[in-house]
Each structure stands twice: as C-alpha cells, then as structure tokens.
Amino acid sequence: MKxxxxxxxxxxxxxxxxxxxxxxxxxxxxxEDRLYGRFSYGRYGVRAGLPRLLAMLQRRxxxxxxxxxxxxxVRHRSAVREIHDxxxxxxxxxxxxxxxxxxxxxxxxxxxxxxxVLSEICGVAxxxxxxxxxxLSSNTLHLLTQLGFQYDASFQDDDLPYLIAPRPGxxxxxxxxxxxxxxxxxxxxRHTHARLMKIWREEFDALEREGCLVPLTIHLRGDVGxxxxxxxxxxxxLLTHMGSRPGVRFMTGSQIAALALASGLTPESxxxxxxxxxxxxxxxxxxxxxxxL
Amino acid sequence: MTNKTSLAxxxxxxxxxxxxxxxxxHEVGRGIAPQGVHSWGRYSARCGIPRHIEMLKRQEVPCTFxxxxxxxxxxxETVKQIADxxxxxxxxxxxxxxxxxPADEETPLLHxxxxxxxxxxxxxxRGWRSPSGRKTANTMRVLREMGxxxxxxxxxxxxxxxxxxxxxxDDWILELPNNTYSLDxxxxxxxxxxxxxxxxxxxxxxxxxxYDQDRFFVLCVHPRSGWGSGTPVRTWLMEQIIxxxxxxxxxxxxxxxxxxxxxxxxxxxxxxxHVA
Numbered sequence: 001m002k003x004x005x006x007x008x009x010x011x012x013x014x015x016x017x018x019x020x021x022x023x024x025x026x027x028x029x030x031x032e033d034r035l036y037g038r039f040s041y042g043r044y045g046v047r048a049g050l051p052r053l054l055a056m057l058q059r060r061x062x063x064x065x066x067x068x069x070x071x072x073x074v075r076h077r078s079a080v081r082e083i084h085d086x087x088x089x090x091x092x093x094x095x096x097x098x099x100x101x102x103x104x105x106x107x108x109x110x111x112x113x114x115x116x117v118l119s120e121i122c123g124v125a126x127x128x129x130x131x132x133x134x135x136l137s138s139n140t141l142h143l144l145t146q147l148g149f150q151y152d153a154s155f156q157d158d159d160l161p162y163l164i165a166p167r168p169g170x171x172x173x174x175x176x177x178x179x180x181x182x183x184x185x186x187x188x189x190r191h192t193h194a195r196l197m198k199i200w201r202e203e204f205d206a207l208e209r210e211g212c213l214v215p216l217t218i219h220l221r222g223d224v225g226x227x228x229x230x231x232x233x234x235x236x237x238l239l240t241h242m243g244s245r246p247g248v249r250f251m252t253g254s255q256i257a258a259l260a261l262a263s264g265l266t267p268e269s270x271x272x273x274x275x276x277x278x279x280x281x282x283x284x285x286x287x288x289x290x291x292x293l
Numbered sequence: 294m295t296n297k298t299s300l301a302x303x304x305x306x307x308x309x310x311x312x313x314x315x316x317x318x319h320e321v322g323r324g325i326a327p328q329g330v331h332s333w334g335r336y337s338a339r340c341g342i343p344r345h346i347e348m349l350k351r352q353e354v355p356c357t358f359x360x361x362x363x364x365x366x367x368x369x370e371t372v373k374q375i376a377d378x379x380x381x382x383x384x385x386x387x388x389x390x391x392x393x394x395p396a397d398e399e400t401p402l403l404h405x406x407x408x409x410x411x412x413x414x415x416x417x418x419r420g421w422r423s424p425s426g427r428k429t430a431n432t433m434r435v436l437r438e439m440g441x442x443x444x445x446x447x448x449x450x451x452x453x454x455x456x457x458x459x460x461x462x463d464d465w466i467l468e469l470p471n472n473t474y475s476l477d478x479x480x481x482x483x484x485x486x487x488x489x490x491x492x493x494x495x496x497x498x499x500x501x502x503x504y505d506q507d508r509f510f511v512l513c514v515h516p517r518s519g520w521g522s523g524t525p526v527r528t529w530l531m532e533q534i535i536x537x538x539x540x541x542x543x544x545x546x547x548x549x550x551x552x553x554x555x556x557x558x559x560x561x562x563x564x565x566x567h568v569a
Contacts, residue, residue, distance in 0.1 A: 134331075136329040154329040155328065155329060155332040155335075156329075156330060156333055156519060157518060158339050159340050176332075179330075179519045189485070191486060202526050203489070203524075206524070206529050209525065271328050272326050279321060279326055282321065284324035285322070286323050288323055288391045288392060288425075
C-alpha cells in the first residue's frame with residue numbers, strides 16, 4: 001500500500017491552524033445581551049489578538065489556515081476579509097458551536113450557510129473544514145463532499161494526511177490534528193505559556209525527527225488563546241525554531257490537502273462504516289470518562 | 294501462607310511493560326462514533342502499535358499488549374503482528390467495558406475475547422487486565438477456568454501476590470498490581486498536560502524508589518493519540534525510561550506472563566491475600 005510522502009526536499013510540514021472562535025464561543029455559555037465582562041474574551045481575540053497575530057505571521061512569512069464559523073463571520077466580515085487578503089486561508093467551521101451530531105436534519109443547512117457566508121466575504125469557497133470541538137455527525141464527511149469541500153481537519157488518528165471516500169467517487173483529504181498541539185487545553189488548565197511552549201517544542205522535535213505532519217491549533221481568544229503579547233512572543237520564538245530546521249516547511253491546509261489528493265493514495269472507507277452496527281445496539285455512556293477526583 | 298511477598302535475593306528489580314491497545318473499542322463501547330476528536334483509538338493500529346513494536350524490538354525488551362476483543366476484530370493483522378514480533382497478547386475486555394456488568398453478561402464476553410485472541414495469535418492467552426479497573430470474583434473465576442495465569446488490575450499493593458476470591462483451594466489468581474495515577478500515561482496527558490520531559494522525570498523517580506525498595510516496576514501506556522503514548526515524543530519517553538532502567542544493575546525485563554510464571558514457580562515468595 002502506498003503511504004503519503006512529502007515532496008522532495010521537505011522533511012515535514014507545519015500547519016498553523018487558527019480557530020477564530022470569537023463571540024460564537026462565548027455564546028455557548030451566555031446570551032447575546034451578556035457578551036460583556038467574562039464573556040468578552042472572544043472579542044479580545046478579534047480586537048487585540050488578530051492584528052498582533054497577523055503582524056507576527058507576516059514577519060515570519062507564514063501563511064496560516066483560519067477556521068471561521070458563520071456566526072462569527074457575519075459579525076466580523078472585515079476581519080475575515082483582512083485575513084483572506086493577507087494571504088491566509090479561510091476554512092469552514094459550520095454555523096456555530098452546536099455539535100454537528102445534535103443537528104440532525106438541519107446539519108446540511110448549517111454547513112451550507114457557514115460555507116456560503118465565507119464564500120461571499122472572500123470571493124472564493126472554503127476548501128477545508130474543521131468541526132467545532134472535533135464533533136462530527138455520522139453524515140458530516142458525506143455532506144462535506146456534497147458541499148464541495150476538499151479536506152476535513154477534524155480527526156486525530158494519524159501522523160500524516162490520508163484520503164477518505166465517504167461515498168463512491170467522492171474523495172476528501174483528511175488532515176489529522178494532534179491534541180497536545182492545541183493551545184486551549186494547557187491554557188484552560190491554567191499552565192503558563194512557557195510551559196505550553198515547552199510541551200510544543202518537545203512534541204515538535206519528535207514529530208520533525210520522524211517526518212510527521214506538525215498541526216498546530218491556535219485560538220485567537222484572550223483566555224485560552226495565544227494572542228496576548230507575551231504569548232505571541234513565545235509562539236514566535238517557537239515558530240522561528242521550527243522554521244530554522246532544514247526541510248521544515250509551513251503549509252496551509254489546502255496545500256497539504258493538494259499533496260494528499262495528488263499522492264496516489266487509495267481512499268479509505270468512511271471511518272464510521274465499520275462501527276455502525278455496533279453503535280446501533282450500544283447505549284451512550286459518554287459520561288463514563290475518567291475525571292479528576 | 295501469610296508471608297509478605299518478597300522478591301529479595303532473586304533479582305534486583307523486575308520490570309514489566311504493558312501496552313493497553315485501547316483502539317476504537319474505547320469510544321464505540323460508550324456509544325461514541327470513533328471519528329473527529331473521538332478518533333484517537335484509530336491511531337493505535339495505524340501508527341502507535343507499529344511505532345511501539347519498532348521501539349521495543351530496538352531495545353530488545355519484552356512487553357505485554359492488553360487487547361480488547363473488539364479491537365482485535367477490527368485489526369486482526371495488527372494483533373498478529375504483535376504476536377509474530379514475539380510480544381505477549383493478553384486480554385482487556387471486549388468493548389473496553391468501563392462499567393459494572395452482571396456475571397451473565399461478563400462471562401460470555403471474557404470467553405469471546407479469549408477465543409478471538411487465541412484464533413488470531415495461535416497461542417493461549419495467559420493474562421487479563423480490566424479495562425478501567427473493574428472486576429469481581431466472577432471475573433477471576435472465569436479467568437482461572439480459562440487457564441489464565443494472572444490478572445493485572447488491582448491497585449492495592451506494590452508487589453505480586455496470590456489473590457483469593459473464594460473458599461475452594463483453587464479459588465485464587467496471581468495478581469500483578471499496577472498504578473494508573475503515576476506509572477501510566479493518561480493522567481499526565483489527559484489531565485495535567487505535563488510536558489513529556491517532566492513525565493520522564495516522574496517515571497525515573499518512581500523507578501529509583503522502586504529499585505531501592507519493592508523491586509517490581511509496572512508501567513502501563515496506551516498506543517492511541519490524544520492522551521496516549523503512540524505519538525513520536527511519547528514513544529521516545531518510553532524508550533528513555535527503558536534505557537534508564539537498563540543502566541541499573543540487576544534489572545530484569547519480563548513479559549507479564551513470564552513474570553507470572555516466575556512467581557508461580559516461587560510460591561514461597563508470595564503473600565496470599567483474601568479480600569473479604
């Protein structure tokens with residue numbers, strides 16, 4: 001079986017993916033009339049964080065991939081256009097943070113509206129998608145192919161991109177993420193950014209040694225994001241380290257997807273297919289997850 | 294026999310390494326589709342197990358892979374590769390059942406996993422580790438009836454012992470206790486988000502104390518992504534702790550079944566415990 005290979009001269013690719021996650025994220029916990037005080041960390045990301053992040057990425061000549069949902073996009077049309085105009089990729093993220101698996105019949109409409117508002121703002125349709133919380137329905141991959149997406153970036157199950165055929169004749173590239181490379185986890189545990197960068201540097205050094213994809217996930221937000229001035233400085237130092245390694249390239253999601261789609265890899269069946277029958281007869285026990293005492 | 298277990302005089306320190314396969318069974322058993330953020334178990338067969346096998350072969354140390362039956366059904370080739378590489382395949386539930394089961398539900402699942410692992414590996418299964426650490430006397434009785442030599446689920450001691458679960462003479466099983474708060478990967482990668490190098494220091498500190506005292510080191514990791522150790526830096530951690538232990542005199546690496554056989558051959562060294 002063919003395995004994915006980076007192009008000649010490339011040891012590994014670093015994907016800088018950004019979750020826009022502004023007010024839509026705060027609205028998981030409050031209502032529109034209360035987007036003040038503790039519920040304004042999302043707005044921080046757009047007002048204070050985004051300009052700083054864009055300036056840093058420009059300094060380092062890095063093109064990022066920014067996943068934006070429809071609800072945030074309509075609030076921040078000019079910010080989304082500014083990101084696009086700066087040469088970064090805009091990817092889809094559905095309409096809001098309602099888990100896709102709970103949408104049922106309206107999932108397709110939510111995905112379509114989320115796609116359409118980005119197309120309208122940027123003048124081009126988004127090629128990539130990452131689900132809020134990484135939560136997909138059993139139908140999401142199929143719908144993504146119908147809506148013209150070329151890749152999904154919601155799974156966390158491989159070191160390299162691969163191909164999925166959710167229905168005969170339709171192919172989607174999968175660009176899997178790495179949980180430890182999501183800033184919001186360590187930051188929500190209130191670790192310092194120095195500690196987070198220690199984790200990321202150790203993860204990167206090992207991924208780079210083995211030629212794996214290095215998928216970073218960065219939030220704009222002022223709470224669990226990396227856009228405060230001190231955090232951006234720490235991030236820039238790490239990105240500089242990464243870029244200094246021979247053969248390391250920064251790539252956008254669609255650049256990586258294009259490599260996967262041209263790789264000659266055999267598309268795999270929809271990952272849920274092998275489990276549908278067992279899932280049909282198994283009750284939900286998600287609350288069993290081990291929790292701290 | 295009421296003696297306390299003592300391994301003194303036989304070797305300086307016994308080490309057993311365990312890899313709990315924990316593929317998609319972990320999510321599917323809880324009614325969660327193994328996709329998106331729930332796809333960590335898919336990493337086990339795709340990347341984690343091959344990386345662990347390669348590292349363990351490079352280090353030439355034995356290891357026991359505890360495999361849920363459902364994962365073996367999904368990935369029989371991977372389980373065969375584990376066995377063909379010379380590592381022990383032991384049982385770890387069917388759907389990684391992390392809930393209490395009545396005996397009439399549990400017993401057929403224990404048999405089902407056992408039969409499938411035997412069929413794939415062509416070898417008898419010698420041991421079991423509870424998925425999530427739940428078991429009863431029924432569990433142990435069925436394991437004994439199936440000819441298992443050991444269980445590795447209890448958290449109540451630092452040394453192996455004979456665990457008596459009933460009044461009849463043969464109502465006991467060899468217990469190889471473990472600890473999932475310190476000599477495991479998921480507490481650090483799921484809860485505390487500890488940098489890998491600090492996890493290595495933690496494990497070294499555990500080893501140093503065990504090497505000087507109880508002489509029985511049991512490390513348990515998971516080849517999945519997410520909170521597991523299948524990824525490059527975390528497999529590197531495993532390799533580093535193995536290298537560290539190898540630097541110490543008298544450290545002997547065993548598969549769990551090899552160590553169980555050693556224990557059974559030295560009954561005078563083992564305490565017998567009855568938990569009433």
